[in-house]
Amino acid sequence: MRALLRRAGYDERGLERTVRDRGRVSLREGVAVLRLRPDANDRLVVLARLFLGGETVDEEVAAAALAPLALDELPDFLSVGNAAIRARVQLEPFHGLLIASDPRQRLRRGHVVGIGGGTRIVAALGIRRPGGSVVDLCTGSGALALLAAARGQRVIGVDLNRRALRLARLNAELNGVEGIDWRQGDLYEPVAGERFDLVVANPPFVISPGREFLFRDAEHDDDALSRAVVGGAGAHLREGGFACTWCSWVIGDGERWSKALRGWVRASGCDGWLLHDRTDTPLHTRCSGTSVRDARSPMQLPRRRSGWSTTPAEDRRDRYRYRGPAAPCGSELGSRGRVLAGAGRRRWRHVERVFAGEDLLRSLRDGRDLLELRLVPAPNTMVIERRAPSGALERARLAVEEGLPLPARMAEACARVVAALDGRRTVREVAPVLGERELRLVVQLTLEFEN
Secondary structure, three states, rough: HHHHHHHHOOOHHHHHHOOOOOOOOOHHHHHHHHHOOOOOOOOHHHHHHOOOOOOOEEHHHHHHHHHHOOOHHOOEEEOOOOOOEEEEEEEEEEOEEEEEEOOOOOOOOOOOOOOHHHHHHHHOOOOOOOOOOOEEEEEOOOHHHHHHHHHHEEEEEEEEHHHHHHHHHHHHHHHHOOOOOOEEEOHHHHHHOOOOEEEEEEOOOOOOOOOOOOEOOOOOOOHHHHHHHHHHHHHHHHEEEEEEEEEEEOOOOOOOOOHHHHHHHHOOOOEEEEEOEEEEEEHHHHHHOOOOHHHOHHHHHHHHHHOOOOOOHHHHHHHHHEEEOOOOOOOOOEEOOOOOOOOOOOOOHHHHHHHHHHHHHHOOOOHHHHHHHOOOOOOOOEEEEEEEEOOOEEEEEEOOOOOOOOEEEEOOHHHHHHOOOOOOHHHHHHHOOOOOHHHHHHHHHHHHOOO
């Protein structure tokens, strides 16, 4: 099956070209019209209709697309009957892998979801160190575990859901990845006493009293599940290790968005970077947890969500629900806003550099020690300036092509210093291009940043 899909071009590039018309239409739109195309019976299009669109396809058409494999040789992938073929799984390309999950059209309590935004963000931000050890909590389809194993890391995948582990094992076979230790259990219980170089987690994301789906409903009070994931990471990290988890949390009226997270991570004994992605209101929370069945029967939504945040006390408590990757395990740095959607390539390298830079600053006795360092801007870092017609600098900012698009406004003095750093001269040797007042400003800014 793996060889057949590869030959057919069933990968990210092939589906982008064929289904999305090279990015001109969305994936959902492209999948919806596959059966109407003149090439609807071509191999790659038939495979996309089966494994992305969830269509029921004529047996003869499906047999031609899957030849030389016989339809009855693929019981994990296909349901055969009444001269029609239906896919048992959804297949999505993901970073060179093919990930099987349950079709969106047929939900069950143990439903295993495909590749979502949380999985993509954790995959992008999780530090990659070949040869290290990784535990993937709430592994689901096993996508994050498979990515780590493909990089030569020793991996354990953990999930409470038996069906998730079954699909994860299928995905390991489908991608030819060996050596992953799949364990059933709740969060850190299956790895008690073990330590890792990297902990990744994309746990259930809806704060609710719901118990309908394992992938969605935390089955804990408030944000206790996220608190357990973030707070427990420190006890399972080796010195110098990282954790990256996507999570949801609750704040009260008048609280800072990061208050709860800072407390969780501080208790773990780790440093960290907290990235806030978005805010949901109670109304949005009640509606965003809808299933496909809700969408088909919208009049059933009030009944299905009747227990969600109904009392005044609960409404006050759940006034805001924040979502985002809480860490790589931490307490002091905080970034607010949609910094994830526009992030560029190799975001994990940017994360690693931020932690290394913070470690360096904390190792200095004071800001003046920075003047003795030989520094060079990080790769693909740009200083963007806006100047008046007279040539006077109005404002400047840093931008990165690889990483997180964090806002970084700079004073003119800092912009001039950054532009002159070449890795050969110390900051002190570069600084004489500035006047005494500007030099004091650079040192002052350095001290403020360190503090």
